[in-house]
Amino acid sequence: xxxxxxxxxxxxxxxxxxxxxxxxxxxxxxxxxxxxxxxxxxxxxxxxxxxxxxxxxxxxxxxxxxxxxxxxxxxxxxxxxxxxxxxxxxxxxxxxx
Numbered sequence: 001x002x003x004x005x006x007x008x009x010x011x012x013x014x015x016x017x018x019x020x021x022x023x024x025x026x027x028x029x030x031x032x033x034x035x036x037x038x039x040x041x042x043x044x045x046x047x048x049x050x051x052x053x054x055x056x057x058x059x060x061x062x063x064x065x066x067x068x069x070x071x072x073x074x075x076x077x078x079x080x081x082x083x084x085x086x087x088x089x090x091x092x093x094x095x096x097x
Contacts, residue, residue, distance in 0.1 A: 004059035005079070009033075009090040012081045019078045020046040029053070031092035034066040041085020048078020 004011045032054050034043055045054040053074050057068050081089060
């Protein structure tokens with residue numbers, strides 16, 4: 001599978017230092033779920049300016065899912081995932097424009 005940012009949730013399975021969405025594309029993220037991690041490691045989610053928005057570190061005792069809910073939602077301006085050791089990130093979003 002490749003990164004898919006056309007639906008809800010956004011699905012990211014390949015790390016990229018390049019913004020996966022255009023800068024000035026603003027949206028809220030109200031849930032982030034890491035699924036199918038197969039190796040210990042780290043996942044980092046940033047906005048287009050490199051501001052850290054979410055981080056997860058997981059060891060050999062990898063849980064089935066890492067799920068974080070945000071109330072209020074996190075506001076993003078663009079999206080990068082510079083580190084994703086394994087698995088798929090699902091970002092549940094509300095588009096603002």
